[in-house]
Amino acid sequence: MQSGKLIVLTGPSGVGKGTLLSSLLERHPELVLSISVTTRSPRQGEVEGKSYFFVDRDKFQQMIETEELLEWAEYAGNFYGTPTLPVIENIKQGKSVILEIELQGARQIQNTFPDALRIFILPPSTAELEERLRKRGQDSQEAIAKRLKRATEELEAATEFDIQLVNDNFEDALQNLEAILFNFRE
Numbered sequence: 733m734q735s736g737k738l739i740v741l742t743g744p745s746g747v748g749k750g751t752l753l754s755s756l757l758e759r760h761p762e763l764v765l766s767i768s769v770t771t772r773s774p775r776q777g778e779v780e781g782k783s784y785f786f787v788d789r790d791k792f793q794q795m796i797e798t799e800e801l802l803e804w805a806e807y808a809g810n811f812y813g814t815p816t817l818p819v820i821e822n823i824k825q826g827k828s829v830i831l832e833i834e835l836q837g838a839r840q841i842q843n844t845f846p847d848a849l850r851i852f853i854l855p856p857s858t859a860e861l862e863e864r865l866r867k868r869g870q871d872s873q874e875a876i877a878k879r880l881k882r883a884t885e886e887l888e889a890a891t892e893f894d895i896q897l898v899n900d901n902f903e904d905a906l907q908n909l910e911a912i913l914f915n916f917r918e
């Protein structure tokens with residue numbers, strides 16, 4: 733297995749990226765998850781420095797200006813970005829780093845890191861995605877509506893990615909993801 737790769741995981745909100753990722757990281761602790769910076773308020777149970785680095789808009793703006801972010805995007809009214817330094821340092825140390833980011837950010841990475849492996853996670857259907865988002869119960873009706881609108885736009889871009897993976901059955905999706913990463917890193 734080769735290491736020191738950048739892996740980008742993208743997919744609409746509610747597709748189950750987070751759950752897939754936590755299982756993947758549990759099984760492969762050698763993989764490093766990049767912790768993003770966001771202006772979104774923490775959800776219940778989210779931990780500063782583990783889920784995200786939660787910052788205000790001024791701080792986020794400052795990070796853009798001082799070029800501390802590898803990529804950043806506005807999503808459903810909030811800003812999200814990847815701190816550059818930890819990504820570069822881990823890759824230099826030969827570790828593989830995973831970014832769990834939305835479409836605009838993934839497109840930026842394609843320009844800056846053309847060798848990155850970009851994976852798009854698809855829901856079995858849009859109806860299923862909507863149901864998952866509503867069931868999750870973490871967001872307001874307004875936020876859900878924004879996320880659904882964005883999801884439709886993102887789904888249209890799935891073919892831009894190196895790999896499309898359908899998250900229908902969780903175990904299958906996880907195994908497929910492992911197979912993709914294993915083959916990629918071999």
Ligand code: 5GP
Nearest residue numbers: 745768804805807812813814832833834837
């Ligand atoms: P959530 O608010 O549900 O945690 O995340 C909303 C969206 O922002 C998700 O699609 C997630 O992948 C994306 N996201 C999280 N961190 C980053 C980041 O650093 N950069 C970009 N471009 N998107 C991110």
